[in-house]
Amino acid sequence: MPMNRPTAAALAAALCLLTAACGMSSGVSDGSASDTTAAAAKAGYPVTLDNCGRQQTFQKAPDRVVVMNGASVAEVSTLLALGLEDRIVANQQSYGMSEVPGRAAAVKALPTGDIQLNEAYDIPREAMFGLRPDLVLSxxxxxxxxxxxxxxxxxxxQVGANSYVSPQGCDDDPSRMTVADSYRLLRDMGRIFNVSDKAEELIxxxxxxxxxxxARVQKVQEVQGKKKPKVLVLFSHMSMGTGDFSSVFAHGIVNDILARAGGANAFESASGTTFADLSKEKVAATDVDAVVVIGYNDPDPAAYAKKLLKEFPQWPAARNNTYVTLSDSMYLGPSNDLAVAKVARMLHPDAF
Incomplete structure (x- = not known):
């Protein structure tokens, strides 16, 4: 969700009615309703989820999935991690890069549905119906x-399609998001597609x-008596408000990742929302021990980090050249462990 809401949204519609033929048993069958029901039960269906106060019941694993944009890759990356890329008929999510080898290319290779997007760079109602999905992820x-x-x-x-809003997305407030929400997304997709074993394996x-x-970081901190380094986390070349620095994280999953890596958010108290809309003076007056730059379709986030350190030479981060660039692992999705490891190595290199 790195862009302003008008710039990226999430949604879709569907038209694939759930029929008995979709749940046909792989064994010998006369195609009767009883055979279909028995096959579905054997596969663990029906599955019912409570999602944003709505009951969503799945009679079989979806096979025509539409992934809305929302300036995220959490949903499409989760499906890829679970080996479900063949179920996607249209994907509008892209980060342009990933900490997972091959992930960005795999996302790029997915079908888009060849549709005309709306002003929010997402799928309008009628185009969505034309895709005939049986599950829409937002x-x-x-x-x-x-x-x-x-x-x-x-x-x-009404047209027979289920829908799903990702964790912490019901009220559009990711400020409370934690790594546990990434696990919840994996578990929910595991249940919906009958791949719970794979989901639990990844978790x-x-x-x-x-x-x-x-454990490594905590041991070093206890032995050396080190305080948690203060970290600035922000998107490169991104604007969320009116301040010079409006893409600085104050809350959300990044804080959980920082804590697990032995750090703390330098700007946690600057705002009660996910992002802090800060002036250059406020940023300059804050001690920053390290910088995490999140690149969103940025071919050179390291250049942005170096420019930032040069702009604020008074920071300990600038004096020690302490920064790391990340992309999708720093946000909701199946790869938060990679972000924790990279941030921890930056903050506590003597622990590794």
Whole structure:
């Protein structure tokens, strides 16, 4: 969600009615309704999720999925991590880069549906119906807002399509987001597509990696008596408000990642919302021990980081040239463990 809401949204609609033929058993069958019901039950269906106060029931694994933009890659990356790329009929998410080798190329290779996007760079209502999806994924509830030209969740339900809003997206407030929300997204997709074992495997690997990194960092901090370094986290070349520095994170999943890596957000108290809209004077007056630059379709975020350090030579971060560039792993998605590891190595290199 790195861009202003008018710049990127999330939503879709659908038209693939759930029929008995979709749930046909792989064994010998006469195609009767009882055979279909038995096959679905054997596969773990029906599955019902409570999503933003709405009950969504799946009679089978979706096979025509539309992923709305929302200036995120959390949803499409989660599907890719679970091996579900063949279920996607249209994807509008792209970050341009990734900490996961091959991930950016895999996202780029997905079908887009060849449709005309609206002013929010997303899929308008009628185009969505033409895609005939049976599941529409949206970063936030904004993607199902009728006044913005999107299909509502009710309209999708009427044509037989389920819909899903990602964790912390019901009220469009990612300021409370944590790594646990990334795990929740994985678990929900695991249940919907009957790949819960794979989801739990990914979650367990991530938890193990993060726990190992955190243990190393904590040991060094205890032995050396080090305080948690103060970290500035921001998007490169991005504007969220009117200040000189409006893409600086104050809250959200980045704070959880920093804490697990042995750091703290230098601007956590600057705002009660996800982003702090700051003046250059405020940024200059704050001690910053390290910088994390998140590149969103930026071919050279390191250049932005170096320029920033040169602009504020009084920072400890500038004196020690302490920065790291990241992309999708620093936000909601299946790769937060990579961000924790990279930030921790920057902040506490003697722990590794």
């Amino acid at each position: 970063v936030t509830s904004y993607g199902f807002d009728e006044k913005n030209g999107f299909a509502t969740r009710e309209q999708l339900e 367990a690997a991530s938890e193990k990696s993060i726990a190992a990194v955190s």
